[in-house]
Amino acid sequence: MATLTLPVAAKAASLSVLCVHNRYIQPGGEDQVFESEAQLLTENGFRVKKIEEQTTYPGGLVRKIEAAVDCVWSRSWHQKFKNLLRDRRPDVVHIHNFFSVISPSIYYACREEGVPVVQTLQIGRAHV
Numbered sequence: 001m002a003t004l005t006l007p008v009a010a011k012a013a014s015l016s017v018l019c020v021h022n023r024y025i026q027p028g029g030e031d032q033v034f035e036s037e038a039q040l041l042t043e044n045g046f047r048v049k050k051i052e053e054q055t056t057y058p059g060g061l062v063r064k065i066e067a068a069v070d071c072v073w074s075r076s077w078h079q080k081f082k083n084l085l086r087d088r089r090p091d092v093v094h095i096h097n098f099f100s101v102i103s104p105s106i107y108y109a110c111r112e113e114g115v116p117v118v119q120t121l122q123i124g125r126a127h128v
Contacts, residue, residue, distance in 0.1 A: 016047040018090040018115075022102045023054045030122045034096045037120075049088060051081075053101045071100040078105035085113040094118045 019041075021034040034050075042048045058067040070076075081102075085093075093110050095117060110117050 014045050014047065015091040016049075016088070017041055018049050018051060018084070018088060018093045019096065020051045020093060020098065020102065020106065021053075021096040022098055022100065023052060024097075025055050025057065030097055033120070033122055037094075037096075049090070051084070055100050067100065071103055073105050074101070074103035075105070077102050078109050081106040081109040082113060085109060085115055090115060092116050092118055094120065096120050096122065 019034065019038050021030070023031055034052075038048050038050055058064045093106075093115055095106065098104060098106060107117060
């Protein structure tokens with residue numbers, strides 16, 4: 001496997017990056033990209049904190065309804081992420097995947113705390 005390096009100017013920056021990834025039930029390429037990018041950033045002098053969640057099958061009707069609501073807006077992740085941003089004060093948040101547990105609520109937490117966001121879209125699906 002080839003070794004990748006970043007430009008010297010990027011190395012000197014030594015930014016703090018919060019990398020966020022919600023893993024699907026079935027492992028896939030997104031998981032590998034998340035791990036590889038976090039490793040690349042770390043090896044090049046960035047301070048990386050990984051935030052990970054695992055999607056699971058919800059059991060029971062009530063939990064299924066809660067999961068459906070949470071995938072649109074998770075109040076618990078919104079608050080948890082705001083607290084995390086206040087504690088860690090990252091220079092940037094890099095979101096790989098927020099579905100289905102973390103939810104888009106973390107974007108609002110970032111905006112409320114004034115932290116810029118970078119989003120990686122790894123799956124391009126054509127919806128017909």
